[in-house]
Amino acid sequence: MPVLTVDHRTTYRYANPVRFGEHRMMMRPRDSHDLRLLETSLILRPAGASVRWIHDVFGNSIAIARFATPASELLVESVFRAEHFPLPESAVQVEDYARRYPFSYDASEVPDIGRTAERHYPDPTHQVDLWARRFVAETPDHETLGILSAMTKAIQNEFTYNPREEMGTQDPVKTLRTLTGTCRDYALLMMEAARSLGLAARFVSGYLYDDSKLGGGPDTLIGGGVTHAWLQIYLPGAGWVTFDPTNGLISDRNLIRVAVVRDPSQAVPLKGTFTGRPGDFLGMDVSVEIRT
Template identity: 30%
Template structure:
């Protein structure tokens, strides 16, 4: 059992005032059998009203608007979470893909999480599964072997991918981060007929050191009848433990995006994310990342150049 105090600060800055910022957030930690939310606080610039609802996958999501002009928006999520170790994998009853077929075919929810994405390099996915060998293997064995394949054949490298990187691109350059490896593992598992879902959250540092620790993280959960969802982290090639704090689940990253929104105005926005993890013994780990955003269009660039010229003339 472990207790973590996590502070997640997201800051957007704009070089010109924008208005009518409309946002959707999934920053609310899960309350479930192995994870208990002891405290939670959400602080947002201008203190807008946040309307809470539940999405298709059971995530709590918040919607809010900031209508007045502003050049900065900060969203600060503070949580105190207790995480308990999950079930012991060796003690689980062996479950095979055929054992989940009936339940899967009677559930739209499970079916939705069982179909692989339509990609150009699906033959490569099938070749990987053939190399691994699925015959007579349980779901847990298949998941473990797929995770190990990714860990051994793909390099953990920051800065070469973004939220829009496709599975085809990951297969090409064989490098990426936790989000990329989660998407790749999902494609392998779903192609093998196993219901699997994307998980966003945090991985809190331990004595052994883990890739992605102290920051937002992503992993995968596979479904077993009678047991429910079990997490596996291909970035570190481990089954999740009491260092993994879950925020949201979905078919892929798009369903779990911590923050997404839009605004009115012509401006270049920059985004920085800071995650701080505190422990009961007083230790604290902090990581700050500048996030690469989608490049602005040529039309917006021209309009910004005009605004810059007018600004210079006024000085």
């Protein structure tokens, strides 16, 4: 199993020293059967910040920092080393009753699935609905994994990846209409499509590593070098199954999960405030380096 070191560095630059408000960081993964944390560190500058850790409503690890010293640069660097135990697509085992669509979740699971199975964004002309049902109609025997696999591959093959620096996520209807978006937009579109079929889906933020690139070969995956986003869909017997429509993946082989949330707005790796003069903010740099 690969042992990976992830170095996520964010630097904010200012024309004059500014005062920093509270900053919240969502960069540390949770230990699980598929990801074992071996070592972690959080580096902050200016030095002397107080840091406390909490779990959010979803159980994600959140660091909250308060800075006492004004500065013209803010550095947040999260480094961790982890052993990854990815599940291959062939190992996904769905209960017999859920292998074909439609199916119903067990009554005991419905209260806990909750809002992850509900639509979150308006679709007044049912474009997302109709798009999702296209894959039901085209999949032989309405095989559940086949439907979701076809949906994943369609986004990879029919949409144009268009990275942008602005915060936030594009409305799913706009993503479908323009056939363009970022990894966050693709994940949200597929979440809403799955929810339109009555399936529970949630948003995942983390990191992407390319096996071939780590070995010195050319890039074959899209979304590396920064944080990456994908989704999980709950399938009885298999649990929360990973889908990365940006790269057409149906497994977590190349994905390091950090945060799992109901909506993309709840998965911001770093957010905070500063007090200074108009025009003080000069810009920011973000880099993610993953190595074996």
